[in-house]
Amino acid sequence: MQVSCLFLFWVHLFLLNFAFPSLSHPLLTPNNITLYGDAFFRNNGISLTQETTCLPSSSPANIGRALYAYPFRFLDLKNKTTASFSCRFSFSIIPNPLCPFGDGIVFLITSNADAFSFSNGYIGLPQRDLNSQDSFFAVEFDTSFNPSVGDINGNHIGIDVNTVVSFASVDVVSKGVDLKSGKKITAWIEYRDSAKLIQIWVSYSSTKPPSPALVAQIDLATQFKEYMHVGFSASNGQGSAMHTVDRWRFKTFRTYRPSVNPIDAIEEGYCFMCSPEDSSTNSPQIYRPHKRSFKMGNMAVALGCLTISVVFVIAIIAVICFFAVRKKRGVGRRGKRIQTRVQMNNVPTRLSLAEIKSATMGFHRNRIVGEGASAVVYKGSLPSAGAVAVKRFDQSNKECGRNPFTTEFATMMGCLKHKNLVQIQGWCCEGSELILVYEYLPNGSLDKLLHKNSDSVIFLSWSLRLNIVLGVASALTYLHEECARQIIHRDVKTCNIMLDDEFNAKLGDFGLAEVYEHSCASREATIPAGTIGYLAPEYVYCGVPTVKTDVYSFGVVVLEVATGKRPVAEDGTVLVDWVWDLWVRRKLIEAADCSLSGRYDVLEMERMLKVGLCCVHPNHEKRPTVKEAARILRGETSLPLLPSMRPTVTIRSNLLADSEDILNIGGDHSPSGDDAGWLTPKSHFSKA
Incomplete structure (x- = not known):
């Protein structure tokens, strides 16, 4: 009886995987x-x-x-x-x-x-x-x-x-x-x-x-x-x-x-x-093959051959399966487990809260390596992965009505496998804790090294800076053009760019990311989210993120790396405005970071500054793609043509429904006062 059941089972599997269409x-x-x-x-x-x-x-x-x-x-x-x-x-x-x-x-x-x-x-x-x-x-x-x-x-x-x-x-x-x-x-x-x-x-x-x-x-x-x-x-x-x-x-x-x-x-x-x-008839069939025309004689021959073939195949399978079953019984359970076990390679794993606490010494404050609006990052150590960065989310904090953990988890687990993106290694969702575990990058954030926010004595040479900018460009090109779904990061800034032990750039923090189908033609306006100084003017006033809003943020990063200055200085000076002013006065090279002491290629420095200005053009249609910007930086194509005067662009707000104001961005018609370069209400965003 057992042999008969096994025989029927193996015949079913054969037909299921290799059956005739009928x-x-x-x-x-x-x-x-x-x-x-x-x-x-x-x-x-x-x-x-x-x-x-x-x-x-x-x-x-x-x-x-x-x-x-x-x-x-x-x-x-x-x-x-x-x-x-x-x-x-x-x-x-x-x-x-x-x-x-x-x-x-x-x-x-x-x-x-x-x-x-x-x-x-x-x-x-x-x-x-x-x-x-x-x-x-x-x-x-x-x-x-x-x-x-x-x-x-x-x-x-x-x-x-x-x-x-x-x-x-x-x-x-x-x-x-x-x-x-x-x-x-x-x-x-x-x-x-x-x-x-x-x-x-x-x-x-x-x-x-x-x-x-x-x-x-x-x-x-x-x-x-x-x-x-x-x-x-x-x-x-x-x-x-x-x-x-x-x-x-x-x-x-x-x-x-x-x-x-x-x-x-x-x-x-x-x-x-x-x-x-x-089905074309009411007969109780699960699958009906495509209709074909046969002459009656040919149909009879075909059916006869098919019947003989099926019987012959089933007979052969019966013999094979009978001996296969006997042999399989002799191998035993251990052999079966070895044969069917499939290892999970390169897939993030779920971790217990006990493992996370052990890795971070109970979330000890001495283990903190970074703090943001929605999460605290700890340095940890796991037996299976070595040093890791443990990102612990604050569930009470939601930006623009969204849960940063959910957004980041869904985005990172989707398709983000790229050498210039921080790689997720695991997660924990237990009780009230929401935690993501990433690879640990020993040189920390670009922000800390560029602006000396730590005790580090590491100096970023010109060659390192150029390589970092190209790494960020590679990551954004992947997100915008090469991933299965288009991803807009929405928070590109130096403190979200991490550096590995060889100072290669890795873009992280996808808590604000938006994911779209490449064919998506229209996108809804939302309350803008991000960091002051990095936000494109049309995004601030229209609330619709696009790849060009990421290009603007990338342009600010490029200028920040070249000049060594923050997007918005403590005295309120806006980096983009300052560099545009130097360009208008034909003194662009004076924007170079003085800490480099002239140890840079002048042509490469000018190229980087011009690429930065091209990316922060007030008119988003004039900005290049990140891929095009990277080609210019590598000297593979000609330098961008910039206007002799800072350009202006007119933007109508989609978010302020009760307002009929039309805003002139750039040139002599920029908003006046202390907030001229911020282009956004201070209360909506974090300077961090």
Whole structure:
């Protein structure tokens, strides 16, 4: 009996991964779907939770899960390849009007089908401990707001890997879909292993939108076991809602044909739950192949050959599997564990609060290496990573209504792998503590060395300064043009530029970052956030961040490095205004840092100062991209042409709705008084 079951299992796996296109399955039945918890079959679909009365705080969460009965093969250990996959499903979250919403629903790929968490807000996902060998990947459609796990709001999509803290998330309402509407929603989830890219679309219709709602880079080869279970999970927590799934297609595939768009391969997948519109007839088939025209004689021959081929293949597989099973039993459990274990390389890990406290001597003040508006940074030491920088967030501090921890965590866990970006190594979300752990950079911030804010006797030579500026340019070029999603840093300044042991620049602190799709044409105005002296005038008065606002901040950094002066001096002198004045008086070289004592290349110094002025041009359309600025700095293209007089530009405020004032920025029409160069109300920003 055991041999027969194993035989059927291996035949199923063969057909599932290498089947002919005409493979079909029966409609949703207990034969191919396994239900857990409160899930039940309902109208040819699944209800993962049951509508209940509002649960008292002491009641366990109402949790349900539905997984396909057989695991999918995601890793080929012999050939060291990872499967890509595509998935489409329709779901509804139907609320109980008398109760708050439940936790939400997730699409789940897990190595352990029996691992659950009964904590509210966990949506039934596994709650792993540090010693767990299990792994999971999930896309959550979250309808509850739980700040302790980094939720951005109570209506978002998030991507989770081995933790309920999403490393990438998006407000789904901003994408035109409300998870709490009670309407049927269709979701598409696609992973391309060749690009290490996950993409997610959502829509009320069955037509996939042109642009994904969420995109993130991740290498699932480091997360998946050889075989993983696939399905859905949902929970109600302290609320109540019906979480239903009524249509589902899923497909894994090994390689792409260049002539075929891999995204379209979803239409070739196996459909485990279908409505009549998915099939050309009412026959209970899960998948129907593309229609083809055959003459009756050819069809008979084809069917006969196909039948013989299938029988022959199954017979061979039966023999192979019989001996393989016997051999596998002889190897034992130890061999199986060695074969299927996949190490997590280069992936930040979750740390316990006890580990963090041990690393920082209980957050001892002597360990503090930096303090900001939203966090304190400690130097720590972990056995697995050596020296680290531990960033402890103040949850009571929110800038412009956002949680800096959530923003920074989601951004850093997305796609930020670049030599000139500070690399995250771990995080801790335990109790009231929100902590990120980064690589430790021994030479500290550029601000401290440039302005002698510490006891360090290190002198930044001209060659080091030029290399630092080029490193920052490389980081910003990556964020603006090369990352899967465009990232606007919004807080480029010298104290957020860290230096490693060889004085290479690494840009950090993404607590104010904004993430956009590259195709995004319009962006909403917000209250400007950042640091005085680094903010572009159009951003201050219009409130819309763009790559050119980062270019302006970069230009201020360039001038700061070349001159050794702060963006706003203690006497109120504004660096940008001062350098423009020297340019107008044909004395630009006098802006060079006097501490260099003339030990610099005059042509390189002039080039850097001109690049800085070009980047802080009052008219954002006249500014170069950071990539173009870097080429000028390296002497790969001609110097920018600057006007003989400081240019002016007219800006109308988008934020001050009741004001009709038009502001003239630059030239002789600049705002007068002590705040002329600040270009922003002092009370909104920090000078730090």
